[in-house]
Amino acid sequence: xxxxxxxxxxxxxxxxxxxxxxxxxxxxxxxxxxxxxxxxxxxxxxxxxxxxxxxxxxxxxxxxxxxxxxxxxxxxxxxxxxxxxxxxxxxxxxxxxxxxxxxxxxxxxxxxxxxxxxxxxxxxxxxxxxxxxxxxxxxxxxxxxxxxxxxxxxxxxxxxxxxxxxxxxxxxxxxxxxxxxxxxxxxxxxxxxxxxxxxxxxxxxxxxxxxxxxxxxxxxxxxxxxxxxxxxxxxxxxxxxxxxxxxxxxxxxxxxxxxxxxxxxxxxxxxxxxxxxxxxxxxxxxxxxxxxxxxxxxxxxxxxxxxxxxxxxxxxxxxxxxxxxxxxxxxxxxxxxxxxxxxxxxxxxxxxxxxxxxxxxxxxxxxxxxxxxxxxxxxxxxxxxxxxxxxxxxxxxxxxxxxxxxxxxxxxxxxxxxxxxxxxxxxxxxxxxxxxxxxxxxxxx
Amino acid sequence: xxxxxxxxxxxxxxxxxxxxxxxxxxxxxxxxxxxxxxxxxxxxxxxxxxxxxxxxxxxxxxxxxxxxxxxxxxxxxxxxxxxxxxxxxxxxxxxxxxxxxxxxxxxxxxxxxxxxxxxxxxxxxxxxxxxxxxxxxxxxxxxxxxxxxxxxxxxxxxxxxxxxxxxxxxxxxxxxxxxxxxxxxxxxxxxxxxxxxxxxxxxxxxxxxxxxxxxxxxxxxxxxxxxxxxxxxxxxxxxxxxxxxxxxxxxxxxxxxxxxxxxxxxxxxxxxxxxxxxxxxxxxxxxxxxxxxxxxxxxxxxxxxxxxxxxxx
Numbered sequence: 229x230x231x232x233x234x235x236x237x238x239x240x241x242x243x244x245x246x247x248x249x250x251x252x253x254x255x256x257x258x259x260x261x262x263x264x265x266x267x268x269x270x271x272x273x274x275x276x277x278x279x280x281x282x283x284x285x286x287x288x289x290x291x292x293x294x295x296x297x298x299x300x301x302x303x304x305x306x307x308x309x310x311x312x313x314x315x316x317x318x319x320x321x322x323x324x325x326x327x328x329x330x331x332x333x334x335x336x337x338x339x340x341x342x343x344x345x346x347x348x349x350x351x352x353x354x355x356x357x358x359x360x361x362x363x364x365x366x367x368x369x370x371x372x373x374x375x376x377x378x379x380x381x382x383x384x385x386x387x388x389x390x391x392x393x394x395x396x397x398x399x400x401x402x403x404x405x406x407x408x409x410x411x412x413x414x415x416x417x418x419x420x421x422x423x424x425x426x427x428x429x430x431x432x433x434x435x436x437x438x439x440x441x442x443x444x445x446x447x448x449x450x451x452x453x454x455x456x457x458x459x460x461x462x463x464x465x466x467x468x469x470x471x472x473x474x475x476x477x478x479x480x481x482x483x484x485x486x487x488x489x490x491x492x493x494x495x496x497x498x499x500x501x502x503x504x505x506x507x508x509x510x511x512x513x514x515x516x517x518x519x520x521x522x523x524x525x526x527x528x529x530x531x532x533x534x535x536x537x538x539x540x541x542x543x544x545x546x547x548x549x550x551x552x553x554x555x556x557x558x559x560x561x562x563x564x565x566x567x568x569x570x571x572x573x574x575x576x577x578x579x580x581x582x583x584x585x586x587x588x589x590x591x592x593x594x595x596x597x598x599x600x601x602x603x604x605x606x607x608x609x610x611x612x613x614x615x616x617x618x619x620x621x622x623x624x625x626x627x628x629x630x631x632x633x634x635x636x637x638x639x640x641x642x643x644x645x646x647x648x649x650x651x652x653x654x655x656x657x658x659x660x661x662x663x664x665x666x667x668x669x670x671x672x673x
Numbered sequence: 674x675x676x677x678x679x680x681x682x683x684x685x686x687x688x689x690x691x692x693x694x695x696x697x698x699x700x701x702x703x704x705x706x707x708x709x710x711x712x713x714x715x716x717x718x719x720x721x722x723x724x725x726x727x728x729x730x731x732x733x734x735x736x737x738x739x740x741x742x743x744x745x746x747x748x749x750x751x752x753x754x755x756x757x758x759x760x761x762x763x764x765x766x767x768x769x770x771x772x773x774x775x776x777x778x779x780x781x782x783x784x785x786x787x788x789x790x791x792x793x794x795x796x797x798x799x800x801x802x803x804x805x806x807x808x809x810x811x812x813x814x815x816x817x818x819x820x821x822x823x824x825x826x827x828x829x830x831x832x833x834x835x836x837x838x839x840x841x842x843x844x845x846x847x848x849x850x851x852x853x854x855x856x857x858x859x860x861x862x863x864x865x866x867x868x869x870x871x872x873x874x875x876x877x878x879x880x881x882x883x884x885x886x887x888x889x890x891x892x893x894x895x896x897x898x899x900x901x902x903x904x905x906x907x908x909x910x911x912x913x914x915x916x917x918x919x920x921x922x923x924x925x926x927x928x929x930x931x932x933x934x935x936x937x938x939x940x941x942x943x944x945x946x947x948x949x950x951x952x953x954x955x956x957x958x959x960x961x962x963x964x965x966x967x968x969x970x971x972x973x974x975x976x977x978x979x980x981x982x983x984x985x986x
Contacts, residue, residue, distance in 0.1 A: 233970070233973065233977075234967075234970075234973060234974045234976075234977035234978075235977065236977050236978055236979060237767040237768070237963075237978065238951070238956075238960065238978040238979065238980055240763070240767050241763075241764070241767060241956050241959055241960065242951070242952060242953075242956055244760050244763040244764070244767075245760070245836075245952070245953045245955055245956040247756075247759075247760075248756055248757065248759075248760045248833075248836075248955070249836060249840060249953070538864065538868050570848050570849070570866065571848065624848070
């Protein structure tokens, strides 16, 4: 057969062509042109700035500023960095059950109290934090098909600090139609919560003497101190591993499949969360400081599809994750990028998330049962579903700058994971919905 | 700068024109922004002329001249030249030595003027030792080849220029469809807004040959439109290789101006012209030339490449 005589060299030729034009030197001797207008060249820093405001109804609000910078030093040697500053204020659910009578709780610092009105989810309103996070990443090719990257991330909060390092390797195959990626990262966190780390499952000490509890109240101070850990683990180490494949299916469709493995060891308990112990009337007898296992192994699988139509880009992704705390979750997200003009687009998005409760999650503990080894009433590790509706608008400006605005509305609905409410709890809302709104402005230049 | 530009097709795009590389060069820009067109015109013409000046073999003060007159000594070359020669080296490998930028020297023996004058084997035999990329030592920064050998960028230069200009156009106007056409070597940077194809005329050698015969018979002047074949292109690169006017006819054998670098003789029984469409103009140009080098098996070669092509016999 005649055809068998010839090899298909087009793939090789395409690769040779790509490498010929990936050489940035081609763009550099650009111009002694008479033209003096601003030639936007790839070698300048590309800066993205964003300001985000996040607000939950009656709960936490956050203001976040982001500056990201990226520079291509040629031949895909890329340095990028990001600085994030955010401040959080407001209240978050403490984990205690609501009651038909007003309740008094001690703040995690032990220095004051807060009161929760009747029929209301107890919220600890001392939630206030600022976080500064910085990361820098370098990536470069090491051969025609191979690329490596490495980076470091530092994060500092009022009561928490973290350092993480990562490395990644990408190989392009099959005429750059396939890319395989593997990445590894290590994070080392140190926690120093205000008021110290509570002794696991110790009862919250509440000063019921009239008047202000303060430094002069010696017996309260001693009792509070007795519920604090002396020494012990205050760090947390995380190892993340990732394997990914990106495949160009055809001219219009690109697909990505990732598997992620994550292992965390150390202090994983939330020092600010409690679990209520209730009697058969549903009356809260006391609040125990929660306790979580000191190890967690997570697996996740992520599948993303991007389809490029003549004008629009459709993105559909699915993530499944599960861990040895028995939390499993599914997330489906879809986005449609729709150009309005040649320089503007709008991108509506919708996301559905569903998770099952951790095996030690419990909305409360009844006083007729032994106290379990691990317990948490934190709704975030309980059974819940979340719906997110969003839209983004972006406009490219003549000078290669662009601005955009993004808005999201978010409804988180905790569900009963099969616990039977007792006594007064039957009449109270144990699984209160959380609604949040996000607005973000972007400017890139 | 000598380019001109005008608005065409009810103002839906601008057409920039200038002369470079012995061709009419056109850049079609789908915009109403005259200022942008002005800028692209400046950059496109400057880039085309820069590449022409740098790689032309008709001048004695450029890198091509320096390479061909290095007298066997290692020569320092710039990154762009090295990249382009690395590309040529890969083409040589892929084509099993048929696509060879050192084969131009054989033209000393051959004059393709439509006549029947063949070169003598003696002439060819003296030139053959000076042909063969395997004799060239290329690194990222240097090139060394035996005295007397010559490198000719003619086979890839124009297509390369088209892609360089396309790259500049994409940088300048990332969201606009721009068609670059240097004498039939074409690149479209991206699809047009309303999915419309760019329509352009390329020389159709068969049509021209037939028309010429008919025109002679009728003793009428030939209408230029007859020589042009209309093609539609939405995105990607297109290039044509052929011998519409450059061949020898001897004993009813048509000797194409494409020379076999291994024998020094012209390829016979190849199509007159081959047009290939691929992602990049330079890629299409190389495939078209490699196909012609296969002579009567040109189409079989192209079928194996799984590309879109048009061949004319």
